[in-house]
Amino acid sequence: MARTRNPERAARDRHATLELPVSAAASVALPDPFALYRGGTLHGARIAYESWGRLNAARDNAILLFTGLSPSAHAAATELDPTPGWWQRMIGPNLAIDTSRHFVICVNSLGSCFGSTGPASVDPATGERYGVSFPELAVEDIASSAFAAVQALGIERLFAVVGASLGGMSVVAFAAQFPAAARRLITISGSAAASPFAIALRSVQREAILRDPDWQGGHYSPEHPPRSGMRLARKLGTITYRSAAELRQRFGREPLAGNARSLSQFAPRFAIEGYLETQAERFTRIFDPNCYLYLSSAMDRFDLAEHGGSAAAALRAVSSESVLVLGVESDMLFPIYEQAGIAEAFEQNGLPTRFVRLPSLEGHDAFLVDIPRFGAEIRRFLS
C-alpha cells in the first residue's frame, strides 16, 4: 500500500507544532467526531503513521505497532526518512518483525506531538493550539484511534498488534476494546494498571513541569516551553527506564569529562550526570510539555479492570490465536509481576499465552537495546 501524503495537512502540522521536528510520517483522518473514552470529543483529528513492507491482496498481513510514551512513528528507516528508527534492528526484511512478509504500521499515539492530534495541535474550533483544553486522554483512546487509522487504510483484522511500555498497555487496551481484531498479540514491559510506585514517579515528573513558571498554566509559548520542568521529568524518567545494575556497569563513579573547576560547586561531577543531561536536552527539544502531561496522566489512570471488573474479565471476549507477554526482571518501573498479571489474565480466558521473563540488565528500556533476546522471542512468535 502506498502511503498517503497530504501537503496541506503537513503544512498545518508544521504550524501547529512549531519548534517540533516535522515528521516524515503520513497521516490519516479519524472519524469526525472522534469520541474519547472518558467523554471528550475531537474534530478533524488525525493519526500519523509510518509503514514498512506491503499489504497483501488479502489484507491480512498487517502488524500494528504502538510506541512508548516518547517515540514518534519512526520505528525504522524509510525512504522519506532514512535516519535509524527507535526499533531499527527489529523491523526490516528478515528481521524479527519481517517486512518481507508483513506490512508493518507504527502509529504516533493520539495525544503525542509527532503528527498525530494532541494538545500541541491546533483546535479547528478556535484556530489555537489545544493546550490544556484538550479533552482527557486515555490509553483506550490511543488504542481505538490507532485501530480507526488502520481501518482507514483498509485493514479490518491485524495479523498482530505489538507494543512495549505504554505500547504494552495500549495492546491490552486494544484487545479489551476490539477483541476480534488481532490474530496475535505481543505486549512487552506493559501493565494492566499502573502501580503506586510508577504513579508516584510520574506525578513528580508532572509536578516538575506544572511548577515550572514557564508552564504558564499550560499556555506557554512554543518559544518558551517549561524547559526546566521537562529536563527534570526526563532525567527522572531516564533513571527509572534503566536499572541500577546497568548504570553501575556503564558509568560506575567515573567523573564527568571536561568538568571544569570554574563551574558551580553544584555542577555535575559524574559521568552518569552527563548522560542524564544528554537525554534531557534531546527530549526537551522535541517533545511538547502538555502532550507529556496528557500521556503521563493517561498511564496513571489506565486500569484494564475498568472493562468488566477485572483484567481477566476485560479480556474475556478476546479471540486471538496466541499471545506473547514479555517482561524484564530488572524493570523497576513496570516490574515483572505486572507482565505476569497480564499473562495470567489471558490464560484465565483459555488463550494460548507465552510469558517470558527476560534477564536483560537494561530494565524497562531493555526492549530498545537487548535486541538479541527480544528479537528471538518475537521472531519465533510471529513465524
Add this chain to the structure above:
Amino acid sequence: MARTRNPERAARDRHATLELPVSAAASVALPDPFALYRGGTLHGARIAYESWGRLNAARDNAILLFTGLSPSAHAAATELDPTPGWWQRMIGPNLAIDTSRHFVICVNSLGSCFGSTGPASVDPATGERYGVSFPELAVEDIASSAFAAVQALGIERLFAVVGASLGGMSVVAFAAQFPAAARRLITISGSAAASPFAIALRSVQREAILRDPDWQGGHYSPEHPPRSGMRLARKLGTITYRSAAELRQRFGREPLAGNARSLSQFAPRFAIEGYLETQAERFTRIFDPNCYLYLSSAMDRFDLAEHGGSAAAALRAVSSESVLVLGVESDMLFPIYEQAGIAEAFEQNGLPTRFVRLPSLEGHDAFLVDIPRFGAEIRRFLS
C-alpha cells in the same frame, strides 16, 4: 553529664535559621579554626546534640549516633523536648540502645540546619548567612566534627558509633579517620561510595532546587525559599526511601480522599500522591535548601576508598572489637550489595563483623519503622 546550654548561642541560632524550628539541642564549640576535609575552614562552628542516659565515671559508656540526611539530633524524647524522636522506640531504658547502661549522644550533622553550623548559619566573618559561600562539606567532616564534639564533652573513646543511611556512611568515615576511637561500630543501610543510581537521583533532586527561580543562586530570603524545588526533591526522596512493594501494599491504586472534580485535571488523583504531598510539605517547612544541597552533594562525593586506595585499605587501622553491618533487601537507594561491600572491607582487615540482610519491606527507611528486626540485632550486638 548535665547538658550545657548557652542562651546567647540559642538566640543566635534562632536568628540564623529564622523560620526553622528552634531545636532543644544543646551545642558545643568545635576547635577554632575547624579544618574541613576538602580544604575549607570554619570559625566559631558548633555542633548541636541531644543526649540520653548518664556518662559513667570511667567515661567509657558513650554511644555516638549519626543521623540520616534530614533528621535533627532529636532521636528520642528528652526533658526539654518531650515530643517523640526519630528513633523513639530504639533509644531508652531497656530498649535496644539502652540508656540505663549507656550515655547516648545524637549529633546534628555539620552542614545541617538544626543547631549545628551549616549553610543556614551566620558566618561570623560577615554577619550574614553562609548560604553558598559555605565551604564544601564532606561526609568526613560530619564524622570529624561529631568526634570533636564528643571530645569537647570529655569523651575520648566511644563504646559504640552508630548510624543509618548518611549516618551509615558517617560511621565508616569515622572509622577511617579515628580507627581507635570506637569499641564497636554499627553501620546501617550505608554505603562506602554512592552508586551512579543514587547519584543520578540526588542530582535530579538538587537540580529541582537549583532551577527553582526562588533559589536565587543560593541567595533566597528565608521567607521565600525555593519551595517548589524542595517539594520535588523531597517527593522523589520519599519514593526512593521506601520500596515499590511497600507502596503497593499501603496504597495500591486507592483514590485520594477528597479529590474534588473542581481541581485541575493534573491534580493528584491517588492516595500515594497525597502521601508524597504530606511528606513534602512537612520537610519543606523545616529544612534549609542550601543545607540540603551541601549534604546531598557530600553523599555523592563520599568514597571511602579515598582513604588509602580501597575501602579495605581505608579501614586497615581500625581496632574496634566488633562491627555490625545491617542492610535491607528491599533498599533501592543503598542496595544490599553496598552493605555487603562494607562488611567485606571490615572482614578483610580481620575485624569480627556481623552482616545481616534484613527482609524488611520498607526499603531504605526500614531502620525507622521495622524496629522489631533492627532492634533485635542492635540489642544483641550492644549487650
